[in-house]
Amino acid sequence: MTELLGLFADASLWVAVLRIATPLMFGTLGVLLCERAGVLNLGIEGIMVAGAFAGWLAVYLGAGLWTGVAVAAAVGVALGLLHGLLTVVLGLSQHVSGLGLTLLATSLASYAYRVSFPTVDRPPTITPFAPMSGLPVPILAEQTPLTLLALLLVPATAWLLLRTPLGLALRAVGENPSAVDGQGLSVTGLRLGAVAAGSALMAVGGAFLTLSAFNAFYFNMVNGRGWVCVALVVFASWRPGKALLGALLFAAFDALQLRLQQAPVAGVTLPYQLYLMLPYLLSILALVLMSRRAAVPQALMKPWRRGER
Secondary structure, eight states: OHHHHHHHHOHHHHHHHHHHHHHHHHHHHHHHHHHHTTOOOTTHHHHHHHHHHHHHHHHHTTOOHHHHHHHHHHHHHHHHHHHHIIIIISOOOHHHHHHHHHHHHHHHHHHHHHHHOSSOSSOOOOOOOOOOTTOSSHHHHTSOHHHHHHHHHHHHHHHHHHHSHHHHHHHHHTTOHHHHHHTTOOHHHHHHHHHHHHHHHHHHHHHHIIIIIOSSOOTTOSTTHHHHHHHHHHHTTTOHHHHHHHHHHHHHHHHHHHHHHHSOGGGOOOOHHHHHHHHHHHHHHHHHHHHTTOOOOTTTTOOOOTTOO
């Protein structure tokens, strides 16, 4: 037990927690925006892969790091609008469209990589974001600017959703789109905007992996983080503050299992697969406990057409 408490007292653990949580924060906020407006976006996994590749490729070709982030966000917007066209405008199944988008975006990123680098044996590298060593908070001083951006976006998203007329309209369109239409607002426009903005955040979460966490693009580097973000939104009951808590909780479990593999507690060595399962098992338990009280947006996954009930 003393050894376990010593792990939690290690500042490097919490540095790793923030680093692991950053793409989850971007992705969870993106999913939250989409679902608050009534649109389930299961394309997040593919959008994160496409954002990771597009941002990295832009920087590799000579663009600045922030330009790479902008390119990733633009790719996310384009993919989000495609999903919105299929689900909001045409009213197709949000499940099928999202899964298809994941397959499409992942395949396009893989194809573009193969075409761009047909002969390389290992992924080319770039110079990623550097840590913000000038900050007075030691844990934040070890992070890159994208982590600080993700942390700032949490209260910004909460303010937008809970304190602004636009946020009220977005929440209303996810609960009762007919009432929003009755006020003269565009249900289609609000939903498309939410999906585009949410998808941009998802893509930036993917770009964090190639522009901050690593310095190259690898296949399967997103590694299911998109699906974790979808679950974290349910855990958070569609609230930005709780979404941050959920991302940090999952990241803490993940960082802890990495250290338990390197230094087993009480000298007990377990198969590494058990340690890999730990963050997912604990997250499922937390999800089950928290989701019982979750208030699902009433119009989530329900296509809307004027005049239909």
